[in-house]
Amino acid sequence: MNGVPAQGQQAGTPAPATGTTPLTFSKWWKGALERSGKTVAQTLATSLIGLGLAMITFTTFRNAAIVALFAGLSTLAVSPFTVSIANRGPGGTFDAFAANVALRCVFTFGETLAGLVVAAKGFDYGTFAWASALSQATVAALLSVLTSVASSNPGEPNSPSLVKGVK
Helix, strand or coil, X not given: CCCCCCCCCCCCCCCCCCCCCCCXXXXXXXXXXXXXXXXXXXXXXXXXXXXXXXXXXXXXXHHHHHHHHHHHHHHHHHHXXXXXXXXXXXXXXXXXXXXXHHHHHHHHHHHHHHHHHHHCCCCCCCCCCHHHHHHHHHHHHHHHHHHHHHCCCCCCCCCCCCCCCCC
């Protein structure tokens, strides 16, 4: 409060809010990779479930993997926004946990849908299988909620992340 920056803090930068730790590049990168990995797994799972596990061939698995990779890349693309938003403010409360889970759910829905649209060869708004894509994105979003709840204790306490220090 005396105008002198804390150790490791540059002059002119605001001090982190009480009860929070600054988000370093390393923590951000680990959080972004964790989110991307979860999105790939959730999208791949929903693609394979949607195709019917008994009907999977190399070609259908390859297509499902392409969609999942595009969804993972879109997660990485928006992670500067999502990781920094999730790491603002106080953590450790149920409200903060629920808000972070909801944020991950919404973004997983959008990232899965984006992966499906990008992976569609010759995308045409009129002929795209919207019902199937929206259904798959919804299931991926629900899987996001489940993986976030499952990740609440192994990583940061009361956080949907597996990475320590990242919400």
